[in-house]
Amino acid sequence: MSADSHPTLPPVRLRSDAELARDALGAPLFARAVRLARWAGPGTRVGVGGELATDQLPDAAAVLGLDVADEDSAGYASQAWRVAVDTGLVDVTEPEDDNGEGDEERFGTAAPGEDLALVTSGAPGDVLDLWLAALDTVLADAAVPDLDDLVDALDAGGEIDFDRLDWNPGREADFLDGVLANLYLLTVTEGGAADGPVPLPVLAASMIVPDGMGEPTDAVLEQVSDAMMRLDDQFRQLEPIGLVEFRPVDEELMAEADGPLEPETAGAADDEDVSRYGMVRLTPLGLYGIRARMLEAGVDAPAVGELAEKGADALLDAVSLYSENAAQAEIEQWLAGREQPAAAAELLAAARGDDEGGPLRRLRCQQALAPAGPEAEPAVRSVLDDPELGGLARVWLAERGVGDVPAPDPEMVFWLTVDTIAAQLAADGETEELPLLMETLTAHHTGFFEQVWRVEHPATAYVLEAMGRLHPDKKAAKEARKAAFKARSRRPA
Incomplete structure (x- = not known):
């Protein structure tokens, strides 16, 4: 995930690890991977890449409770097996090379992996690590063209013509990462999506339409339409892992369209019409997952509460970059469990300074001291003669009707x-x-x-x-x- 687009992001409110782990275990694709890992045994046969033997896919689908007669059931079972292998829930031993001798197809074996035990006996963080590994697999799959495109790109020799396909793996992965980063930003920014879904045209346009462009050209709108359809397919794949809640593009809308969809009409339409173009939002687990990937890429993606154990200097420096509401949430967590007199003294000491950030630190200090009670008064009075803090102290005391405060x-x-x-x-x-x-x-x-x-x-x-x-x-x-x-x-x- 690119670390360049959003070097510093607003803080996100995350659920507890225990809640997120429960969400991860409940994600349909991850739950299927766990079930197949428990099913794997001496009779399980795998191919060279660790994939499940074709004739075992119906059995795997049945284990998952899928309708074996459904032509999609084998694909669902194959995807769940791949997730199980990639996350270490299943250990595979690939078939030995026969050096080209013999016509009989060789198979390897599979068995439950050591990490499977973490699903039931591991800490919430262990479960989340497994889920993040599963997410990596699903994201990689989502960046691959669909089967129809691959078939169309086969040359006379049965090989994929990548020039004809116009598919660059790195470019596709970067595009999807960028989309998810923008969705994350819209979700955590005050005044952005918050808990509401984001229209697919908005998300596609955020990646295609250049900054500062007024009325998009027909060529740009066609690119946005193409991106929407690509995202429609990708979000369908990402929903089962629990990353997003997704309402696909209305199939009737696509049937009605004469040529590319015209997403610009969604901007002037009512909410119901906009939703026909597709709607998506990150789940709480999705917020956790995208933030984890951002942190790994070097992006500064803070979370509310991570400053609770740090000093007041770190707190005020950090919340100086936050919005007022986000700063208040972080301050409240920092104050929880601290004795008011000591906390007030530490905050006041951290607010000093004639550097460029000093004024905003003092504003956030004042915000942090606002809920403090009488216990904080001695610490506040102690800075009445301080040239940088004396005014702040007088305001705090005056707001509480304290007498005998010297005039400034x-x-x-x-x-x-x-x-x-x-x-x-x-x-x-x-x-x-x-x-x-x-x-x-x-x-x-x-x-x-x-x-x-x-x-x-x-x-x-x-x-x-x-x-x-x-x-x-x-x-x-x-x-x-x-x-x-x-x-x-x-x-x-």
Whole structure:
């Protein structure tokens, strides 16, 4: 899975390993592989590649409870056997080479593998490792063209003409990895798919339509249509392993279409019409599986709760990159089980710093301290005289109606204003709410811009430039721009 497209992703909420392991054991294809592994024995015969002998496929299908008369049952049994072999649930001994002597077909043997015991006696993590190995097999199969395409690509000698097939194994695997990465991103991003399904045209377009393209050309739309049909086949294969929930493209829609499907019409259609083009979503087990593959590829794919045992410095640095809701979820898990006084002191110490990330760390620290009770008050009071934390401490105490809190001096007020706006800019950028915050913070200070440019804060000029663009009062915005120039001029190059 490519590590380049999404170097850092939003944190994902995962179920417990025990819950995920139960989901894995309940995935139809994995459950079939386990049943065949238990069935394997002295009478089981396998070919050179470890595949089950053709005449044993009906027996294997019967073991799986499949209708032997169904022409697809042998294919299902063969796929489950391949998963069992690839995951180590079955050990195979391939037939010995007869050096071309004799016409009799030789067979190897198979027996339950050592890893089969992990299904019932292993830890949840052991089961998940087996399931991930099964997922690798299914993904590799899904990247292979369907049988009809392979037959069409046979040359006169019965060999596959790969040029005619236009199939590149690496390219196909990368395409499917990219699709799954995009589906993962849509699922974990706030405002994205969340728990809802993603229309297949949206997913296909995310891989085909270039960024910044307005109205897609007919050629691009045809590529999107081709990708949709390829994904329709691939997601049908991925659903039995428990990776996705999938609603295929409506076959009637394909029959009605004169030529390629026109997925662009789905954007203007109602929900029922969109669903006819196919809908897919990652299951909780699928989220786990795609994240595991991303981590293996070097992608930073955090999960909520993985910072619970780390220090406050690691926590604040990490959640500074998260959305507010994701940060809150991570903070809550970090606070659980910690004594409030010690946790508050550790958070405040980690919030210090005049580096670029300091303002946002302090904002997240303030967020982390918001639910703290009276037990945290001594730690908060201890930083009242700290030039970086004193303003934060006063806000926290004032919100709880605590008396005898010394009023901040003007320098601290200006510093806190700059720090607050810098944090908001770092967290959310230039939002619609930011101008109102700027107006609120500056309205009660006469001559604010005449003094603020002198504030010894590394973000002073940056904040003033933003205020010059965003402040809703034109006069104040002009004053902010003048103050920004002065702040730039007094700082060393």
